[in-house]
Amino acid sequence: MSYTIAFAGKGGTGKTSLAGLTVRYLVEKKGKPVLAVDADSNACLNEAVGLDVDATVGSLREDSLETIRSGADRPGGMSMEQLFDFQIQQALVESKGYDLLVMGRPEGPGCYCAANNIIRKYTDMLSDKYAYTVIDNEAGMEHLSRRTTHSVDLLMIISDPTVKGVKTAKRIYDLVEELSLDVQRSAVILNRITGDEGDRLLDLSGELGLEIGGLVPQDISVFENDLKGAPIFEIDESSPARVAFFKILDEIGIP
Numbered sequence: 001m002s003y004t005i006a007f008a009g010k011g012g013t014g015k016t017s018l019a020g021l022t023v024r025y026l027v028e029k030k031g032k033p034v035l036a037v038d039a040d041s042n043a044c045l046n047e048a049v050g051l052d053v054d055a056t057v058g059s060l061r062e063d064s065l066e067t068i069r070s071g072a073d074r075p076g077g078m079s080m081e082q083l084f085d086f087q088i089q090q091a092l093v094e095s096k097g098y099d100l101l102v103m104g105r106p107e108g109p110g111c112y113c114a115a116n117n118i119i120r121k122y123t124d125m126l127s128d129k130y131a132y133t134v135i136d137n138e139a140g141m142e143h144l145s146r147r148t149t150h151s152v153d154l155l156m157i158i159s160d161p162t163v164k165g166v167k168t169a170k171r172i173y174d175l176v177e178e179l180s181l182d183v184q185r186s187a188v189i190l191n192r193i194t195g196d197e198g199d200r201l202l203d204l205s206g207e208l209g210l211e212i213g214g215l216v217p218q219d220i221s222v223f224e225n226d227l228k229g230a231p232i233f234e235i236d237e238s239s240p241a242r243v244a245f246f247k248i249l250d251e252i253g254i255p
Contacts, residue, residue: 002035002127003255004135004151006183009158010168011139014191016040017222018158018245019136020048020232025249027097032131034098037123040138046093046100050231055091056104057122088122101126124151132254154252155186156213161197163204166190170208187213187252189245194218214248216241 005022009015019036026034038045046053093100101122127133135152157172159165169188176183188210190201198215205212219241225232235242 002130002133003153004127004133005154005156005254006135006137006152007156007158008137008172009139010160010165013158013160013165014216014222015139015156015158016044016048016136017226017232018156018189018191018216019045019134021235021242021245022156022249023049023098023134024233025246026132026134026254029246029249030132030254031097033129034132034134035123035126035130036098036100037133037135038100038102039123039135041103042138045136046102047229048232049095049098049100050233051093051095051100053093053100053102053104055087056102057088057091058104060087060091092126099130152181152183153185154254155183157186157188159188159190159201161190161193161201163201166201166204166208166210169205170210173210185211187211189213189216189248191216192218213252214244216244216248 007015007019007022023034023036026032036045036049041058088101091101093102123133123135155176157169159169166188173186173188176186188205190198190205190212193215194217202212202215217240219239221235221239222232222241225235237243
């Protein structure tokens with residue numbers, strides 16, 4: 001069974017960059033196959049890991065619905081479910097040590113239910129083939145209430161260095177408990193720390209009863225990487241953010 005790491009947090013905290021670094025960590029440190037899942041309709045995990053995406057779960061679902069509406073022939077007499085299963089396999093983007101599946105846009109304005117159900121189903125099906133699954137969820141907490149984050153070994157809740165960010169992390173932490181989601185462990189990562197605000201936020205986190213996984217410093221090399229449009233995979237090994245985050249992952253003890 002795959003060990004699943006999911007990411008949550010409010011927008012702009014850098015969770016996608018840290019999700020990308022987690023994929024890199026697992027590839028480099030563990031040497032076992034990783035499934036990266038971009039479960040955010042505003043897909044950008046592929047950019048973090050440096051892969052081009054030709055098809056998403058959302059677009060494939062639209063294609064399948066159009067096939068039904070048009071009455072077009074299906075290859076080899078496949079049922080719609082068989083055709084969609086085949087298409088999902090084709091949508092996997094393969095790379096050295098890891099593969100990527102992207103949810104993409106949902107089927108209609110404001111409607112995420114079907115797309116989320118599909119990504120959950122196929123994440124569960126595909127994860128059995130991988131030692132690790134890394135899921136980059138959309139920003140906010142709605143994905144939790146829709147129960148698209150479930151059967152998770154480690155939930156990484158990413159916060160920026162603000163009181164608002166830590167309180168949002170607390171709300172996510174509490175929602176996991178309230179919904180009785182199957183999450184074995186949750187840890188808050190304070191990202192983009194520039195000075196002693198980290199100590200003050202650690203105190204606040206302790207008062208709120210949060211488990212802090214660690215602090216990741218603000219890193220000019222990450223900013224420059226983003227400015228060039230380069231994937232986080234290409235960041236130098238001496239990058240302070242990479243060094244700090246890899247140490248956090250070491251200390252968490254991913255099996």
